[in-house]
Every structure is written in C-alpha cells, then in structure tokens.
Amino acid sequence: MKGDIVVINEHHILAARAIVNQIVDRIKVKPTRFVITVAGESGSGKSETGKAIANELEKLGINSVVLGQDDYFYLPPKSNSAKRHEDSDWLGPHIEVNFKVFEQNLLDAIHGFSEIKKPLVDYDANTIDSETISLDGVKVIIAEGTYTSLLKHVDARVFISRNWLRTLEDRKKRNRGNEVNDVFTEQILSTEHKIIAGHKQLADFIVNDEFEVINVEMEN
Numbered sequence: 001m002k003g004d005i006v007v008i009n010e011h012h013i014l015a016a017r018a019i020v021n022q023i024v025d026r027i028k029v030k031p032t033r034f035v036i037t038v039a040g041e042s043g044s045g046k047s048e049t050g051k052a053i054a055n056e057l058e059k060l061g062i063n064s065v066v067l068g069q070d071d072y073f074y075l076p077p078k079s080n081s082a083k084r085h086e087d088s089d090w091l092g093p094h095i096e097v098n099f100k101v102f103e104q105n106l107l108d109a110i111h112g113f114s115e116i117k118k119p120l121v122d123y124d125a126n127t128i129d130s131e132t133i134s135l136d137g138v139k140v141i142i143a144e145g146t147y148t149s150l151l152k153h154v155d156a157r158v159f160i161s162r163n164w165l166r167t168l169e170d171r172k173k174r175n176r177g178n179e180v181n182d183v184f185t186e187q188i189l190s191t192e193h194k195i196i197a198g199h200k201q202l203a204d205f206i207v208n209d210e211f212e213v214i215n216v217e218m219e220n
Contacts (some may be wrong), residue, residue: 003123006047008055009151011211018213019205023156024060026107027140030155033109034140037148039199040207041162049160049207050144063138065109069145071119071128072102078126088190091188092195093147102143106153109141144190149199159203163193189192 019036027034038050047068054064073080073096083090090096098119105116113135120131149157200206206214 001121012048012052015211016056019054024171035154036142036156038144038158039149044160044162046144050142064140066142071121072098076126149202157203158205159200160207
C-alpha cells in the first residue's frame with residue numbers, strides 16, 4: 001500500500017531469520033512457488049516481519065514478493081473507516097477483504113504465471129488502483145495481513161501473537177489518520193482481537209511478545 005510506514009528493527013530480523021532457517025529446505029525442493037502468510041493484529045509487526053523474511057530469503061539467493069492484505073480491501077482506507085462507522089456489521093475478513101482476488105493472485109503465482117495483476121491502495125489519496133507485478137525468478141510469495149491465516153494453498157503460516165494493547169507504541173509510530181486517539185478505532189481493534197484469536201491455532205510458527213519464534217510442530 002502506498003503511504004504505509006514499514007520500519008524493520010532487529011527483533012523483526014531475528015524472527016524472520018529463525019523462520020527462514022526452518023523452511024528454506026522446503027522452499028528449495030518444492031517444484032512450484034512457496035507461499036508464506038504472516039498474520040496478527042494491528043501494529044503487531046506483520047508488514048515488518050514479512051519484509052524481513054523477504055530480505056533473509058534474498059541473502060540466500062531466493063527471490064520473493066510480498067503481498068499486503070491492505071491492498072485487497074473492497075474500499076480504500078478512509079472510505080472503509082467511514083463504512084465501519086455507519087454499518088456495525090462492516091467488519092471482518094469476508095466482509096471487508098476481497099479474498100477472491102487475493103486467492104486468485106496466489107493461485108496464479110503457484111501455477112507459474114510470469115506476472116500477476118493486483119489491487120494497489122494509495123492511503124493518502126484514498127484510492128484503489130491496480131499494478132502488475134513480475135514474478136520472473138520469484139520462488140516465494142509472502143502474504144501479510146490480519147486475516148491471511150485464512151488463505152488457502154499456503155505452505156507455512158506465521159502468526160504474531162502480540163495483541164492490540166501490546167502494539168500501542170508501534171501503532172503510534174504508524175498512526176494512520178490519528179487512529180490511535182480514536183476511541184472507535186480502539187473498539188474495532190478489540191473486536192478484531194476476538195475475531196482472529198482462533199487463527200493462532202492455524203499457525204505453523206508463532207512469534208510471541210518477545211519476538212521469539214515457536215515452531216508449533218516441534219512443540220507438539
């Protein structure tokens with residue numbers, strides 16, 4: 001999304017490195033493109049971790065593309081916020097997010113397409129345009145966003161378990177449209193917390209409050 005602020009810190013890098021080290025062999029042997037999702041609540045570090053994973057893969061000579069859920073909303077950000085205010089039911093993955101297009105972009109990538117056409121949100125202009133992304137040489141697709149654990153055809157799911165209360169400082173740094181001071185937005189985040197609480201159970205890797213990576217399969 002145009003206008004978004006992504007600041008990668010050391011804890012994002014270390015978490016990304018831990019995840020990549022545990023899946024790199026699977027990536028190399030898979031005959032088609034490998035799909036990773038990075039999910040979690042607002043401000044939890046999804047975008048930063050997704051980008052950090054891409055950077056770690058690049059160090060290993062593996063090219064990737066990051067797709068952000070923010071580009072797949074039916075309405076641009078300010079319009080979506082206004083819709084939430086007027087319609088209490090306008091909230092959640094299959095109401096606000098165009099999963100059909102998101103899924104199709106992933107399927108096209110998996111099936112070996114050389115490029116995909118995807119939506120592109122401009123936060124400041126409050127518009128949704130489109131862009132074409134080349135997939136030449138790309139081996140990994142990283143889909144990041146609150147509800148991306150629900151996407152199908154995924155090889156590795158990452159869930160960042162920091163909740164909306166613990167992410168306050170990170171949200172202040174981003175502070176889109178002064179949202180941190182908006183009581184309604186905080187209520188929305190509280191509701192989102194309840195919606196995705198169970199998504200943690202879908203994860204292959206959980207990143208905890210200290211950004212330590214837990215391999216769910218090994219834990220079990």
